[in-house]
Amino acid sequence: xxxxxxxxxxxxxxxxxxxxxxxxxxxxxxxxxxxxxxxxxxxxxxxxxxxxxxxxxxxxxxxxxxxxxxxxxxxxxxxxxxxxxxxxxxxxxxxxxxxxxxxxxxxxxxxxxxxxxxxxxxxxxxxxxxxxxxxxxxxxxxxxxxxxxxxxxxxxxxxxxxxxxxxxxxxxxxxxxxxxxxxxx
Amino acid sequence: xxxxxxxxxxxxxxxxxxxxxxxxxxxxxxxxxxxxxxxxxxxxxxxxxxxxxxxxxxxxxxxxxxxxxxxxxxxxxxxxxxxxxxxxxxxxxxxxxxxxxxxxxxxxxxxxxxxxxxxxxxxxxxxxxxxxxxxxxxxxxxxxxxxxxxxxxxxxxxxxxxxxxxxxxxxxxxxxxxxxxxxxxxxxxxxxxxxxxxxxxxxxxxxxxxxxxxxxxxxxxxxxxxxxxxxxxxxxxxxxxxxxxxxxxxxxxxxxxxxxxxxxxxxxxxxxxxxxxxxxxxxxxxxxx
Numbered sequence: 001x002x003x004x005x006x007x008x009x010x011x012x013x014x015x016x017x018x019x020x021x022x023x024x025x026x027x028x029x030x031x032x033x034x035x036x037x038x039x040x041x042x043x044x045x046x047x048x049x050x051x052x053x054x055x056x057x058x059x060x061x062x063x064x065x066x067x068x069x070x071x072x073x074x075x076x077x078x079x080x081x082x083x084x085x086x087x088x089x090x091x092x093x094x095x096x097x098x099x100x101x102x103x104x105x106x107x108x109x110x111x112x113x114x115x116x117x118x119x120x121x122x123x124x125x126x127x128x129x130x131x132x133x134x135x136x137x138x139x140x141x142x143x144x145x146x147x148x149x150x151x152x153x154x155x156x157x158x159x160x161x162x163x164x165x166x167x168x169x170x171x172x173x174x175x176x177x178x179x180x181x182x183x184x185x
Numbered sequence: 186x187x188x189x190x191x192x193x194x195x196x197x198x199x200x201x202x203x204x205x206x207x208x209x210x211x212x213x214x215x216x217x218x219x220x221x222x223x224x225x226x227x228x229x230x231x232x233x234x235x236x237x238x239x240x241x242x243x244x245x246x247x248x249x250x251x252x253x254x255x256x257x258x259x260x261x262x263x264x265x266x267x268x269x270x271x272x273x274x275x276x277x278x279x280x281x282x283x284x285x286x287x288x289x290x291x292x293x294x295x296x297x298x299x300x301x302x303x304x305x306x307x308x309x310x311x312x313x314x315x316x317x318x319x320x321x322x323x324x325x326x327x328x329x330x331x332x333x334x335x336x337x338x339x340x341x342x343x344x345x346x347x348x349x350x351x352x353x354x355x356x357x358x359x360x361x362x363x364x365x366x367x368x369x370x371x372x373x374x375x376x377x378x379x380x381x382x383x384x385x386x387x388x389x390x391x392x393x394x395x396x397x398x399x400x401x402x403x404x405x406x407x408x409x410x411x412x413x414x415x416x417x418x419x420x421x422x423x424x425x426x427x428x429x430x431x432x433x434x435x436x437x438x439x440x441x442x443x444x445x446x447x448x449x450x451x452x453x454x455x456x457x458x459x460x461x462x463x464x465x466x467x468x469x470x471x472x473x474x
Contacts, residue, residue: 028207067207068200076196101191120190121197128202133211140206144198155209159399 003066010058018051025067029074035146036078036094046081050074075144097146101171123183127174138163139170286393286422286429294362294427294457301356302447305440354434354444361427362457376400377418388450390421390430394442419445426452 001020009017029050034043053073063069082094128136134156141147141155149167153160178184205213377395385392398415419432419441432445 025207063200065200065204068202068204071203071207072196072200079192079196098191101195117190117193117197120194124194124197125199125202128198133205136202137206137209137211140198140202143195144203145206 003064007058007062007066010055011062018055021054021066021070022047022051025070028067029070032071032074032145033078036075036082042081043078046074046078049077053077071145094146097143100167101143101174120178120183123178123181124174126181127177130177131170135166135170138166139174142167286420286424288361288424288427292361292425292427294360295423295452296360296455296457297358297426297428297430297450297452299356299358299430299448299450301444302449303443304354305436305444354432354436354441356444356448357431357433359429359431360457360462362459363462385421385446387446388421388448390423390450392419392421392445394419394438394445396438417441421445421448421450427457 001024003024006017006020006024009020026047030040030043030047033046033050034040037043037046050070050073054070057073061069079094128139131139137156138152141152142149147155149160149163152158153163156163175184376399377397380393380395383392383394384390395418396415397418398413400411400413416433416435417438421430421432422428430448430450432441432448434441436444
């Protein structure tokens with residue numbers, strides 16, 4: 001079913017909307033949550049919360065693309081759940097991918113003081129827009145979905161070491177781009 | 186940037202990028218130009234020209250209908266240097282290494298040039314413009330031998346006739362000065378079979394050659410079956426000169442050794458220093474093909 005038809009079902013308040021949404025994006029949503037939570041049971045619970053959150057937000061929203069919208073909700077819910085359950089405890093996968101990026105994006109006093117969330121987000125989105133589809137896929141799967149290198153390599157029919165290498169270069173490229181735009185010291 | 190801000194910034198990625206990465210589908214990727222938030226005109230023109238060029242190369246390649254291997258020897262005046270800034274690195278642990286080439290304290294990092302005196306064939310020209318070689322535009326054997334875009338051709342978009350075929354031949358060089366504190370070139374991931382070690386007086390190089398395999402576990406989520414791929418690898422090194430040349434690919438070991446033995450390596454007279462390299466590494470992942 002097309003995304004627009006699913007959204008129409010939500011607007012009609014038809015319960016079939018959730019069934020169709022789950023049929024189309026259930027796997028992606030569960031995977032997104034599972035990458036953060038590392039628990040199948042928690043991920044499934046998070047997916048159910050996602051369907052409810054979508055139900056509550058459409059209408060009035062008419063998201064386009066729907067896939068990004070539902071995955072974002074799932075990720076946010078998963079992160080909230082993770083933070084509430086683990087408090088100060090570090091989460092393996094999520095922290096690993098943040099560590100990778102943090103090493104490349106050093107803190108700089110001047111820029112940090114003027115940190116503008118929106119500008120940084122726009123900077124990263126601009127950076128992504130300049131990448132090839134493959135590089136963008138790599139970056140988003142690793143640093144947004146928190147996929148393992150192995151999973152990304154399998155999806156792209158690539159070798160793991162090649163994926164690691166490309167990620168290394170992307171991190172470096174991101175750092176240079178943000179520095180050039182004055183968003184990073 | 187601290188991790189909280191980083192996490193916050195990443196959370197703001199455009200929904201379209203998140204949606205397009207739900208599954209790997211390069212054939213469905215829409216034009217990047219429409220995604221650009223604040224793109225400069227020059228970049229738009231560059232992208233447009235590149236798209237036309239890629240399309241033209243692809244159409245020409247398919248129209249030619251050739252799927253033969255062409256033979257061409259490089260011209261004698263052609264010499265080559267690796268673009269150092271493009272060299273790879275990784276963040277993998279030393280313990281993962283299955284083979285390493287290291288350098289003694291007394292070594293100097295000599296800059297080298299090389300040219301093959303013998304090649305079995307060139308990459309079929311019809312592959313230019315096709316995934317994963319779409320970025321390969323220069324019609325020179327050197328680019329074909331040194332471009333990573335040639336590697337691993339069995340993606341879903343690849344030319345069916347060449348699926349499961351890895352790069353026939355890749356030649357890469359490494360310099361000691363690229364590394365931090367006595368780093369090395371390592372062989373990772375691949376499992377070498379019997380390693381033959383020799384010293385070739387003519388080129389004054391230590392040689393290691395072997396067939397190596399890399400195992401991939403099945404990943405049901407992506408319908409990827411378990412499989413093992415392999416290639417022949419020849420590593421030439423001059424430890425005192427601080428350089429390494431790696432030849433790797435699917436051509437037979439006899440052919441690979443023939444290429445290696447006929448490789449003309451010249452030191453340019455320049456000694457490379459740590460400052461000559463923009464990026465520095467603990468080690469280089471020599472298992473990359």
